[in-house]
Amino acid sequence: MQKKSFKSPVVVKGILIIITAYFFLANLPIIDWLEIGLDASWAFAISDAAHKQLIFGQDIIFTYGPLGYLVHGTSLNHNFSQIIYFRWLIHLCLLAVVILRLLFIKDYSNQIVFVLSIIFATLVGNPYNSIGFTVDYQITFILLILMSFDNFFQKYINYLAIAIGMISGFSILTKLTLGIYLAGSLFIYIFVNIIRGYFQKSPSIVIKNVLAGINLTLSIPSIAFIFLYPASYNRAFIHIIVNLCIAGGVALTLWFIVRSRRPSAPPLLREARGIKGRIYLLFNQNYLLNFLPLLVFYGLYGLLLIQTINLNNFPSLIEYLSNSWQISSGYSSAMSIVGNYPRLLIALLCFALSLLLMSLAIIDQNPSLAIAYIFPIFLSFKHGFVRQDAHVVVFTLVVIVSASLYTTIIKKSRLKKIAYCAWGIIFLGCIIITSSPNSTILENARQWSNFSPDRVVNNIGVVISSMLNPRELEMRGERSTTKNLQVIAAATKIPDSVLGKVQGKTIDIIPWEFSLIPGNQLNWKPRPIIQSYSAYTEK
Secondary structure (H helix, E strand, O other), rough: OOOOOOOOOOHHHHHHHHHHHHHHHHHOOOOOOOOHHHHHHHHHHHHHHHHHOEEEOOEEOOOOOOHHHHHHOOOOOOOOOHHHHHHHHHHHHHHHHHHHHHOOOOOHHHHHHHHHHHHHHHHHHHOOOOOOOOHHHHOOOOOHHHOOOOHHHOOOOHHHHHHHHHHHHHHHHHEEHHHHHHHHHOOOOOOOHHHHHHOOHHHHHHHHHHHHHHHHHHHHHHHHHHHOOOHHHHHHHHHHEEEEEEHHHHHHHHHHHHOOOOOOOOOHHHOOOOOHHHHHHHHOOOOHHHHHHHHHHHHHHHHHHHHHHHOOOOHHHHHHHHHHHHHHHHHHHOOOOOOOOOOOHHHHHHHHHHHHHHHHHHOOHHHHHHHHHHHHHHHHHHHHHHOOOOHHHHHHHHHHHHHHHHHOOOOHHHHHHHHOOOHHHHHHHHHHHHHOOOOOOHHHHOHHHHOHHHHHHHHHHHHHHHHHHHHHHHHHHHHHHHHHEEEEEHHHHOOOHHHHHHHOOOOHHHHHOOOOOOOOOOEOOOOOEOHHHHOOOOO
8 A cells, every 4th residue: 555645635734734723722712810900900891891781882881792701801700601611612613614724725835824824823812912812803713714715605695694694793792893893894795796796797696695785784783682781682582583573474475475476478578679678587587576575574674673673671782883883983083103113114014915915816806805805904904003002913913814815715826926925925024013022922932831732631621521511610710710809809908998988889990990899899880981091091
């Protein structure tokens, strides 16, 4: 029997999969414990507001939503299991999607480029950093990688739009920008497909993607409405189901009527050409009648959904979205670029090269993905270099992974060589950006214990044992959380003379130091605009 060469496609791909899985399992997500400081105060505020069932968009206006604790919240006794299981699930789903994508990449160079990009992201996104390869960006990468299966997406876009719309609706309630990343990327993909179908004179492409856009548009608010307020989950779910049943029942009835009565075109139209001939085709092939029940379903369900969302006995989804959007966009108008200009110039070069990759993909007859991928790159650039500091890491993660996906969807060899060169420069630029002072990648690389085989084996064991015995994980979480609270209480003890004056009263804390709240059992009631500037500084 002939032995397989070390350069065998199966062997090479197997080695790359093992390396990728190793880095993922070494960087298993961890819990954010309560600590002293600004970022820790944010994390506590997210978890505590959700626990107290404050109405987001009304009682508290935040860039995070009622499910934000799953992404960046502090672990408290009531949410430890939810947080850790959710983060593990997303992390392992991303690993599965990365392996799936790798299995379908045939070119060696493409495989290496893709794996290097993912490893870079896991290095920068060490779990000890609050900014980096966190759950919100992992969800974004799952979508971007899945979208690279363009033929699959084109074929099943209607069903995928519903699924991704539901995920986007859920994600908007974790962090507004996460929902924008997901929904925005797919909306652009669908819109470009519609334009492409129009210019190719393909009604089927246009119709399929218009319907997909409607599916996406209706799915997002439906799921967001259900999960907006924990106390009304069941009632909101029942309202959505009733709306679906009413709209579905009317559409189904209409479908039976249409099926039993198929009108034929007048005889004079059968031999007509031009516009009259097209009218005949519509009647003869029943295009309009076939779509009529579906259009009635969409229209009726949309009206019922609008009416449901505006019910007075439910928290306002519109207020949550509009107020969170104002806070999020306020960062852009209130902050300016005052950071490291060399890093900014390198980032601008990376962004320009991303535009080059987009152009190459368009030339290679893949405009939908090409334009859709530039959207998250633009958002991450804007986010990273408006916020500055460690936020620039976000841009490097998104741009390097997106650039590797561009090299995957570009097929022509001549264009592919240019794409590899562009990716190489982007990769070097990302290393420089994240290797400057106050960066993360070099710090992570020095902590080699984070990537030791013992750590990987331990992480695998923890996940398996937690799945087999969830109660044990919950008890361990409660013990760790209680111990963490005791440490914080000792470090943030307020004098009894002060505590006596606020006993039983609601309080807020400016500047932010929310560790005082659980440490002293204070009755915290935040001002609605919790991220107002006065919260951060004494001046």
